[in-house]
Amino acid sequence: MAEMLLEARDLHTYYGSSHILHGVSFSIRKGEALGLMGRNGMGKTTLIRSMLGLVRPRHGTVRVNGDDMTRAKPHRIALAGVAYVPEGRGIFPNLSVRENLVMAARAGVDGRREWTFERVMETFPRLGERIDNGGGQLSGGEQQMLTIGRALMTNPDLLILDEATEGLAPLMVKEIWKVIRTIRDTGIATVVVDKNHSAVTALTNRSVILVKGEVVFDGPSEQVRQEPALIRKHLGV
Amino acid sequence: MDFTSFLIQILNALQYGLLLFLVASGLTLVFGIMGIINLAHGSFYMIGAYLAFALTSLTGNLMLAIVLGIPLAFGFGALLEKLLFVHLYKRDHLQQVLLTYGLILIFEELRSLTVGDDVHGVAIPDLFSASIALSDNLSYPVYRLVISVVCIALAVGLWWLMQRTRLGMMIRAGSFNREMVQSLGVNIDLLYRTVFALGVALAALAGMLAAPISSVYPGMGGNVLIISFVVVVIGGIGSVWGALVAALLVGFADTFGTILLPELAGLAVYLLMAVVLLWRPEGIFRKG
Numbered sequence: 001m002a003e004m005l006l007e008a009r010d011l012h013t014y015y016g017s018s019h020i021l022h023g024v025s026f027s028i029r030k031g032e033a034l035g036l037m038g039r040n041g042m043g044k045t046t047l048i049r050s051m052l053g054l055v056r057p058r059h060g061t062v063r064v065n066g067d068d069m070t071r072a073k074p075h076r077i078a079l080a081g082v083a084y085v086p087e088g089r090g091i092f093p094n095l096s097v098r099e100n101l102v103m104a105a106r107a108g109v110d111g112r113r114e115w116t117f118e119r120v121m122e123t124f125p126r127l128g129e130r131i132d133n134g135g136g137q138l139s140g141g142e143q144q145m146l147t148i149g150r151a152l153m154t155n156p157d158l159l160i161l162d163e164a165t166e167g168l169a170p171l172m173v174k175e176i177w178k179v180i181r182t183i184r185d186t187g188i189a190t191v192v193v194d195k196n197h198s199a200v201t202a203l204t205n206r207s208v209i210l211v212k213g214e215v216v217f218d219g220p221s222e223q224v225r226q227e228p229a230l231i232r233k234h235l236g237v
Numbered sequence: 238m239d240f241t242s243f244l245i246q247i248l249n250a251l252q253y254g255l256l257l258f259l260v261a262s263g264l265t266l267v268f269g270i271m272g273i274i275n276l277a278h279g280s281f282y283m284i285g286a287y288l289a290f291a292l293t294s295l296t297g298n299l300m301l302a303i304v305l306g307i308p309l310a311f312g313f314g315a316l317l318e319k320l321l322f323v324h325l326y327k328r329d330h331l332q333q334v335l336l337t338y339g340l341i342l343i344f345e346e347l348r349s350l351t352v353g354d355d356v357h358g359v360a361i362p363d364l365f366s367a368s369i370a371l372s373d374n375l376s377y378p379v380y381r382l383v384i385s386v387v388c389i390a391l392a393v394g395l396w397w398l399m400q401r402t403r404l405g406m407m408i409r410a411g412s413f414n415r416e417m418v419q420s421l422g423v424n425i426d427l428l429y430r431t432v433f434a435l436g437v438a439l440a441a442l443a444g445m446l447a448a449p450i451s452s453v454y455p456g457m458g459g460n461v462l463i464i465s466f467v468v469v470v471i472g473g474i475g476s477v478w479g480a481l482v483a484a485l486l487v488g489f490a491d492t493f494g495t496i497l498l499p500e501l502a503g504l505a506v507y508l509l510m511a512v513v514l515l516w517r518p519e520g521i522f523r524k525g
Contacts, residue, residue, distance in 0.1 A: 054420070
């Protein structure tokens with residue numbers, strides 16, 4: 001139990017009167033790489049937002065490192081070591097690239113500062129070239145790098161990436177996947193949400209598939225790769 | 238008008254504009270970052286002036302009164318935010334206007350009950366009570382220069398806070414995407430409370446500084462509120478830098494408008510606003 005980083009149990013989340021999550025349980029261990037899959041509107045983002053304190057689940061519990069965080073404010077969950085790269089990126093266009101990164105900098109939960117400004121610059125040399133540009137002047141791919149770099153500046157134990165490659169040019173997509181792989185290899189646990197199932201299953205150890213707000217599969221990514229029927233049934237268009 | 242009186246008018250315009258900036262900066266921050274129209278902001282100016290009057294009577298020295306008054310005003314602002322304004326963030330402007338207008342009435346009534354409706358004077362501290370002779374019969378009071386210098390220092394400090402510190406970056410980021418700032422581990426409730434309290438403290442400080450030259454009188458918050466909104470609109474909502482430029486413009490328009498067009502005194506400021514809005518409907522500086 002102690003090594004369980006983030007654990008959600010029996011989450012029921014509503015938007016107004018529409019019931020989005022129907023008792024979802026979800027957990028991720030330290031250093032684990034997990035793919036979260038499902039068609040559009042199946043509750044992936046709602047699940048993430050419920051775990052981050054951005055949406056209040058009506059039932060269920062959320063624990064981070066074993067501490068109950070179900071009613072915690074979002075910043076407390078972030079301070080417990082969870083970083084979030086939201087769908088649509090969420091950069092601050094009114095801040096420069098440098099400011100976007102610097103404002104987020106802090107030591108991790110255990111005090112370590114592996115990810116510094118310099119290291120983010122090494123990981124994303126393109127950001128270095130545009131360091132004094134406004135965040136809004138960057139291309140989509142650069143914005144995505146900035147959001148990932150900014151999340152790393154918080155030295156998280158868990159990085160949640162929601163549709164990190166959406167709408168990017170193929171070359172950029174390749175680069176983002178490379179970066180995510182590098183991050184995974186440093187031991188930061190990752191939750192990856194992406195439409196590219198083969199990329200997700202190649203990157204992760206475990207996969208969770210959501211259908212209509214319920215978990216229909218939770219098992220090795222290897223199994224998803226080898227059972228095309230699973231993908232066809234739950235993820236195909 | 239000879240050069241010396243022209244110089245005096247310039248100094249007056251600067252001093253008035255800079256003082257206005259102190260009030261307007263808080264108004265523009267709270268409006269631009271938290272999205273709250275605070276009609277009670279002028280009341281904080283009035284409360285500052287009365288605080289200066291009360292504390293100066295108590296301690297015998299305006300400077301001591303200001304040193305005591307700033308933390309009092311900051312604490313008062315933080316308390317108000319925690320009790321009342323925190324409920325306004327997700328509500329529409331009508332409800333904000335209703336609550337903050339109600340606060341004006343409450344503050345005025347409380348002032349009337351506790352201090353009364355008389356006009357009061359506050360003595361200039363001995364240290365700054367001198368005047369600098371500019372010609373045989375014209376001189377300029379040192380205290381007014383002190384006000385300008387203090388305001389310039391605060392403007393620089395505020396610019397530094399907003400542009401050069403992580404706190405300022407978080408505040409600016411929060412004005413764009415509150416959720417994202419939270420998800421990066423920033424306690425945005427505390428951040429907003431601090432910004433609000435800072436705005437209250439700045440307005441109160443302006444009132445305290447102005448107390449000796451304008452005296453302390455009922456309704457003094459109302460005039461300042463209106464003119465501060467003019468400054469915020471001209472400068473561009475949310476821009477501290479814009480508030481500074483606009484406050485100086487208003488200071489000059491008001492001072493020289495009164496001299497050049499005495500029969501239309503008071504109109505110059507609104508003419509200025511009309512011209513700026515025709516030229517740039519979003520204000521001189523956009524939010525940033």
